Amino acid sequence: MKSLKAQHSFLAEAHQQLEIIEHGQSGDFALVPFQQKLEQSGLYPLTPTQVEIFQVNIGKMCNQTCRHCHVDAGPDRNEIMTRETMQQCINVLQKNPQLKVVDLTGGAPEMNPNFRWFVEALKKLHKQVIVRCNLTIILANKKYYDLPEFYKMHDIEVVSSLPFYTQDRTDRQRGNGVFDDSIKALQMLNKVGYGMEGTGLILNLVYNPAGAFLPPSQLSLQKEYKLSLIRQYGIEFNNLFAITNLPISRFLDYLLQSGNYESYMEKLVNAYNPVAAANVMCRNTISIGWDGYLYDCDFNQMLELKLSGESKHIKDFDIAALNKRNIIIGQHCYGCTAGAGSSCGGSVT
Amino acid sequence: MNNQYYNPEDLKKFGNISDFQKNLGEKFFAYYGEVFKDSELSAREKSLIALAVAHAVQCPYCIDAYSSDAFEKGWSEGQMMEAVHVACAIRGGASLVHGVQMMNKVKEIAM
Numbered sequence: 001m002k003s004l005k006a007q008h009s010f011l012a013e014a015h016q017q018l019e020i021i022e023h024g025q026s027g028d029f030a031l032v033p034f035q036q037k038l039e040q041s042g043l044y045p046l047t048p049t050q051v052e053i054f055q056v057n058i059g060k061m062c063n064q065t066c067r068h069c070h071v072d073a074g075p076d077r078n079e080i081m082t083r084e085t086m087q088q089c090i091n092v093l094q095k096n097p098q099l100k101v102v103d104l105t106g107g108a109p110e111m112n113p114n115f116r117w118f119v120e121a122l123k124k125l126h127k128q129v130i131v132r133c134n135l136t137i138i139l140a141n142k143k144y145y146d147l148p149e150f151y152k153m154h155d156i157e158v159v160s161s162l163p164f165y166t167q168d169r170t171d172r173q174r175g176n177g178v179f180d181d182s183i184k185a186l187q188m189l190n191k192v193g194y195g196m197e198g199t200g201l202i203l204n205l206v207y208n209p210a211g212a213f214l215p216p217s218q219l220s221l222q223k224e225y226k227l228s229l230i231r232q233y234g235i236e237f238n239n240l241f242a243i244t245n246l247p248i249s250r251f252l253d254y255l256l257q258s259g260n261y262e263s264y265m266e267k268l269v270n271a272y273n274p275v276a277a278a279n280v281m282c283r284n285t286i287s288i289g290w291d292g293y294l295y296d297c298d299f300n301q302m303l304e305l306k307l308s309g310e311s312k313h314i315k316d317f318d319i320a321a322l323n324k325r326n327i328i329i330g331q332h333c334y335g336c337t338a339g340a341g342s343s344c345g346g347s348v349t
Numbered sequence: 350m351n352n353q354y355y356n357p358e359d360l361k362k363f364g365n366i367s368d369f370q371k372n373l374g375e376k377f378f379a380y381y382g383e384v385f386k387d388s389e390l391s392a393r394e395k396s397l398i399a400l401a402v403a404h405a406v407q408c409p410y411c412i413d414a415y416s417s418d419a420f421e422k423g424w425s426e427g428q429m430m431e432a433v434h435v436a437c438a439i440r441g442g443a444s445l446v447h448g449v450q451m452m453n454k455v456k457e458i459a460m
């Protein structure tokens with residue numbers, strides 16, 4: 001499968017996606033504006049509580065081409081963060097001790113040639129580092145086989161997508177053979193101590209629905225995952241994060257192609273939860289794009305909704321200004337506030 | 350009035366049942382909510398039972414709701430179809446077992 005960009009799909013353009021998200025495919029699909037919901041909840045304008053998490057998207061290149069990917073990542077994407085931009089991130093992190101957590105995402109972040117150098121520099125600053133590892137990258141090439149050891153050496157927290165504990169649902173979303181390779185990679189991570197009691201090496205898994213529906217209760221699902229993975233494959237992990245798919249990029253494409261777009265959006269709106277809205281991740285996270293631009297979150301980044309205000313790029317990073325900014329919202333935000341809510345760390349309620 | 354008895358949009362109005370009789374409606378929905386909570390059986394298991402019963406009672410609203418709910422809760426297509434077969438087997442068996450009555454009657458009157 002190719003990325004939307006390589007297919008020259010109109011959805012590869014962020015403004016086209018926004019047009020659909022705001023007005024539907026027909027142009028007259030009107031849902032309650034997200035702003036109105038926030039106003040009713042006393043949360044508009046949406047502002048940060050305090051920026052603490054520094055999430056860096058170090059590139060769109062990926063060894064997979066998952067059908068739901070909001071990044072439109074894939075092997076054909078070559079947008080990659082340069083070492084120079086990484087250095088600018090390091091400078092900012094050094095100056096701002098309140099930014100305690102660095103969350104590395106992509107694409108497959110490990111495919112950036114400066115990935116290991118960046119991780120080592122971040123650990124020298126004593127930051128808590130999270131890597132969003134897609135699992136199959138560990139087996140994709142010999143040069144990645146030692147990733148579990150590398151993560152362990154630097155006490156990296158690993159967060160990995162495993163959309164389901166059965167092969168069928170996983171492969172339908174992520175591609176043929178992904179489930180088997182993911183299982184092997186999880187076993188490799190367990191072997192060095194990840195997810196195992198008493199090691200302190202954290203391995204969290206991510207569930208996202210393989211279709212146009214919302215995630216079930218995170219806790220019940222975690223029980224099912226634990227039972228099934230240990231019984232069938234002897235795999236252990238720490239926590240499961242249940243994440244809702246947002247109507248962006250390839251998931252938006254899937255919704256439109258399958259005729260589920262309108263009903264999915266209605267589902268999200270009907271499941272609006274004001275408690276989840278108060279806890280959306282953009283309130284404590286800042287997202288940095290591969291080219292150094294700043295965004296409220298990885299979703300706004302993919303929709304190219306650049307920050308308002310003076311601090312727009314990593315070179316102009318100003319934490320005080322960022323803490324005072326208004327977060328840019330849109331109809332896609334309903335994906336973060338449905339049911340138990342959704343963030344990069346799973347449910348928020 | 351619609352020109353059809355069943356309309357998928359009506360499922361969304363289920364909660365409005367209380368508009369005509371608040372007390373009983375609210376009691377029903379409170380009970381309903383309680384029934385489907387995780388308890389001795391998990392909410393996930395109950396969802397699959399509900400799917401089978403929905404087929405047994407042939408309620409299109411319930412089939413719509415519990416097909417989504419059971420799939421969301423992680424049951425596979427194969428497992429869901431087996432649940433429908435359970436409903437079918439019980440319904441079929443319920444007819445067939447009455448064949449014994451028929452046999453009894455025939456034996457009673459036949460020479």
Ligand code: SF4
Pocket residue numbers: 062063064065066068069070071072073074106107108134
């Ligand atoms: S969802 Fe993750 S693993 Fe899949 S294509 Fe996107 S970035 Fe790659």
Ligand code: SF4
Pocket residue numbers: 280281282283296297298299300327328329330332333336
């Ligand atoms: S999509 Fe981004 S901006 Fe909108 S609520 Fe979610 S995290 Fe916040």
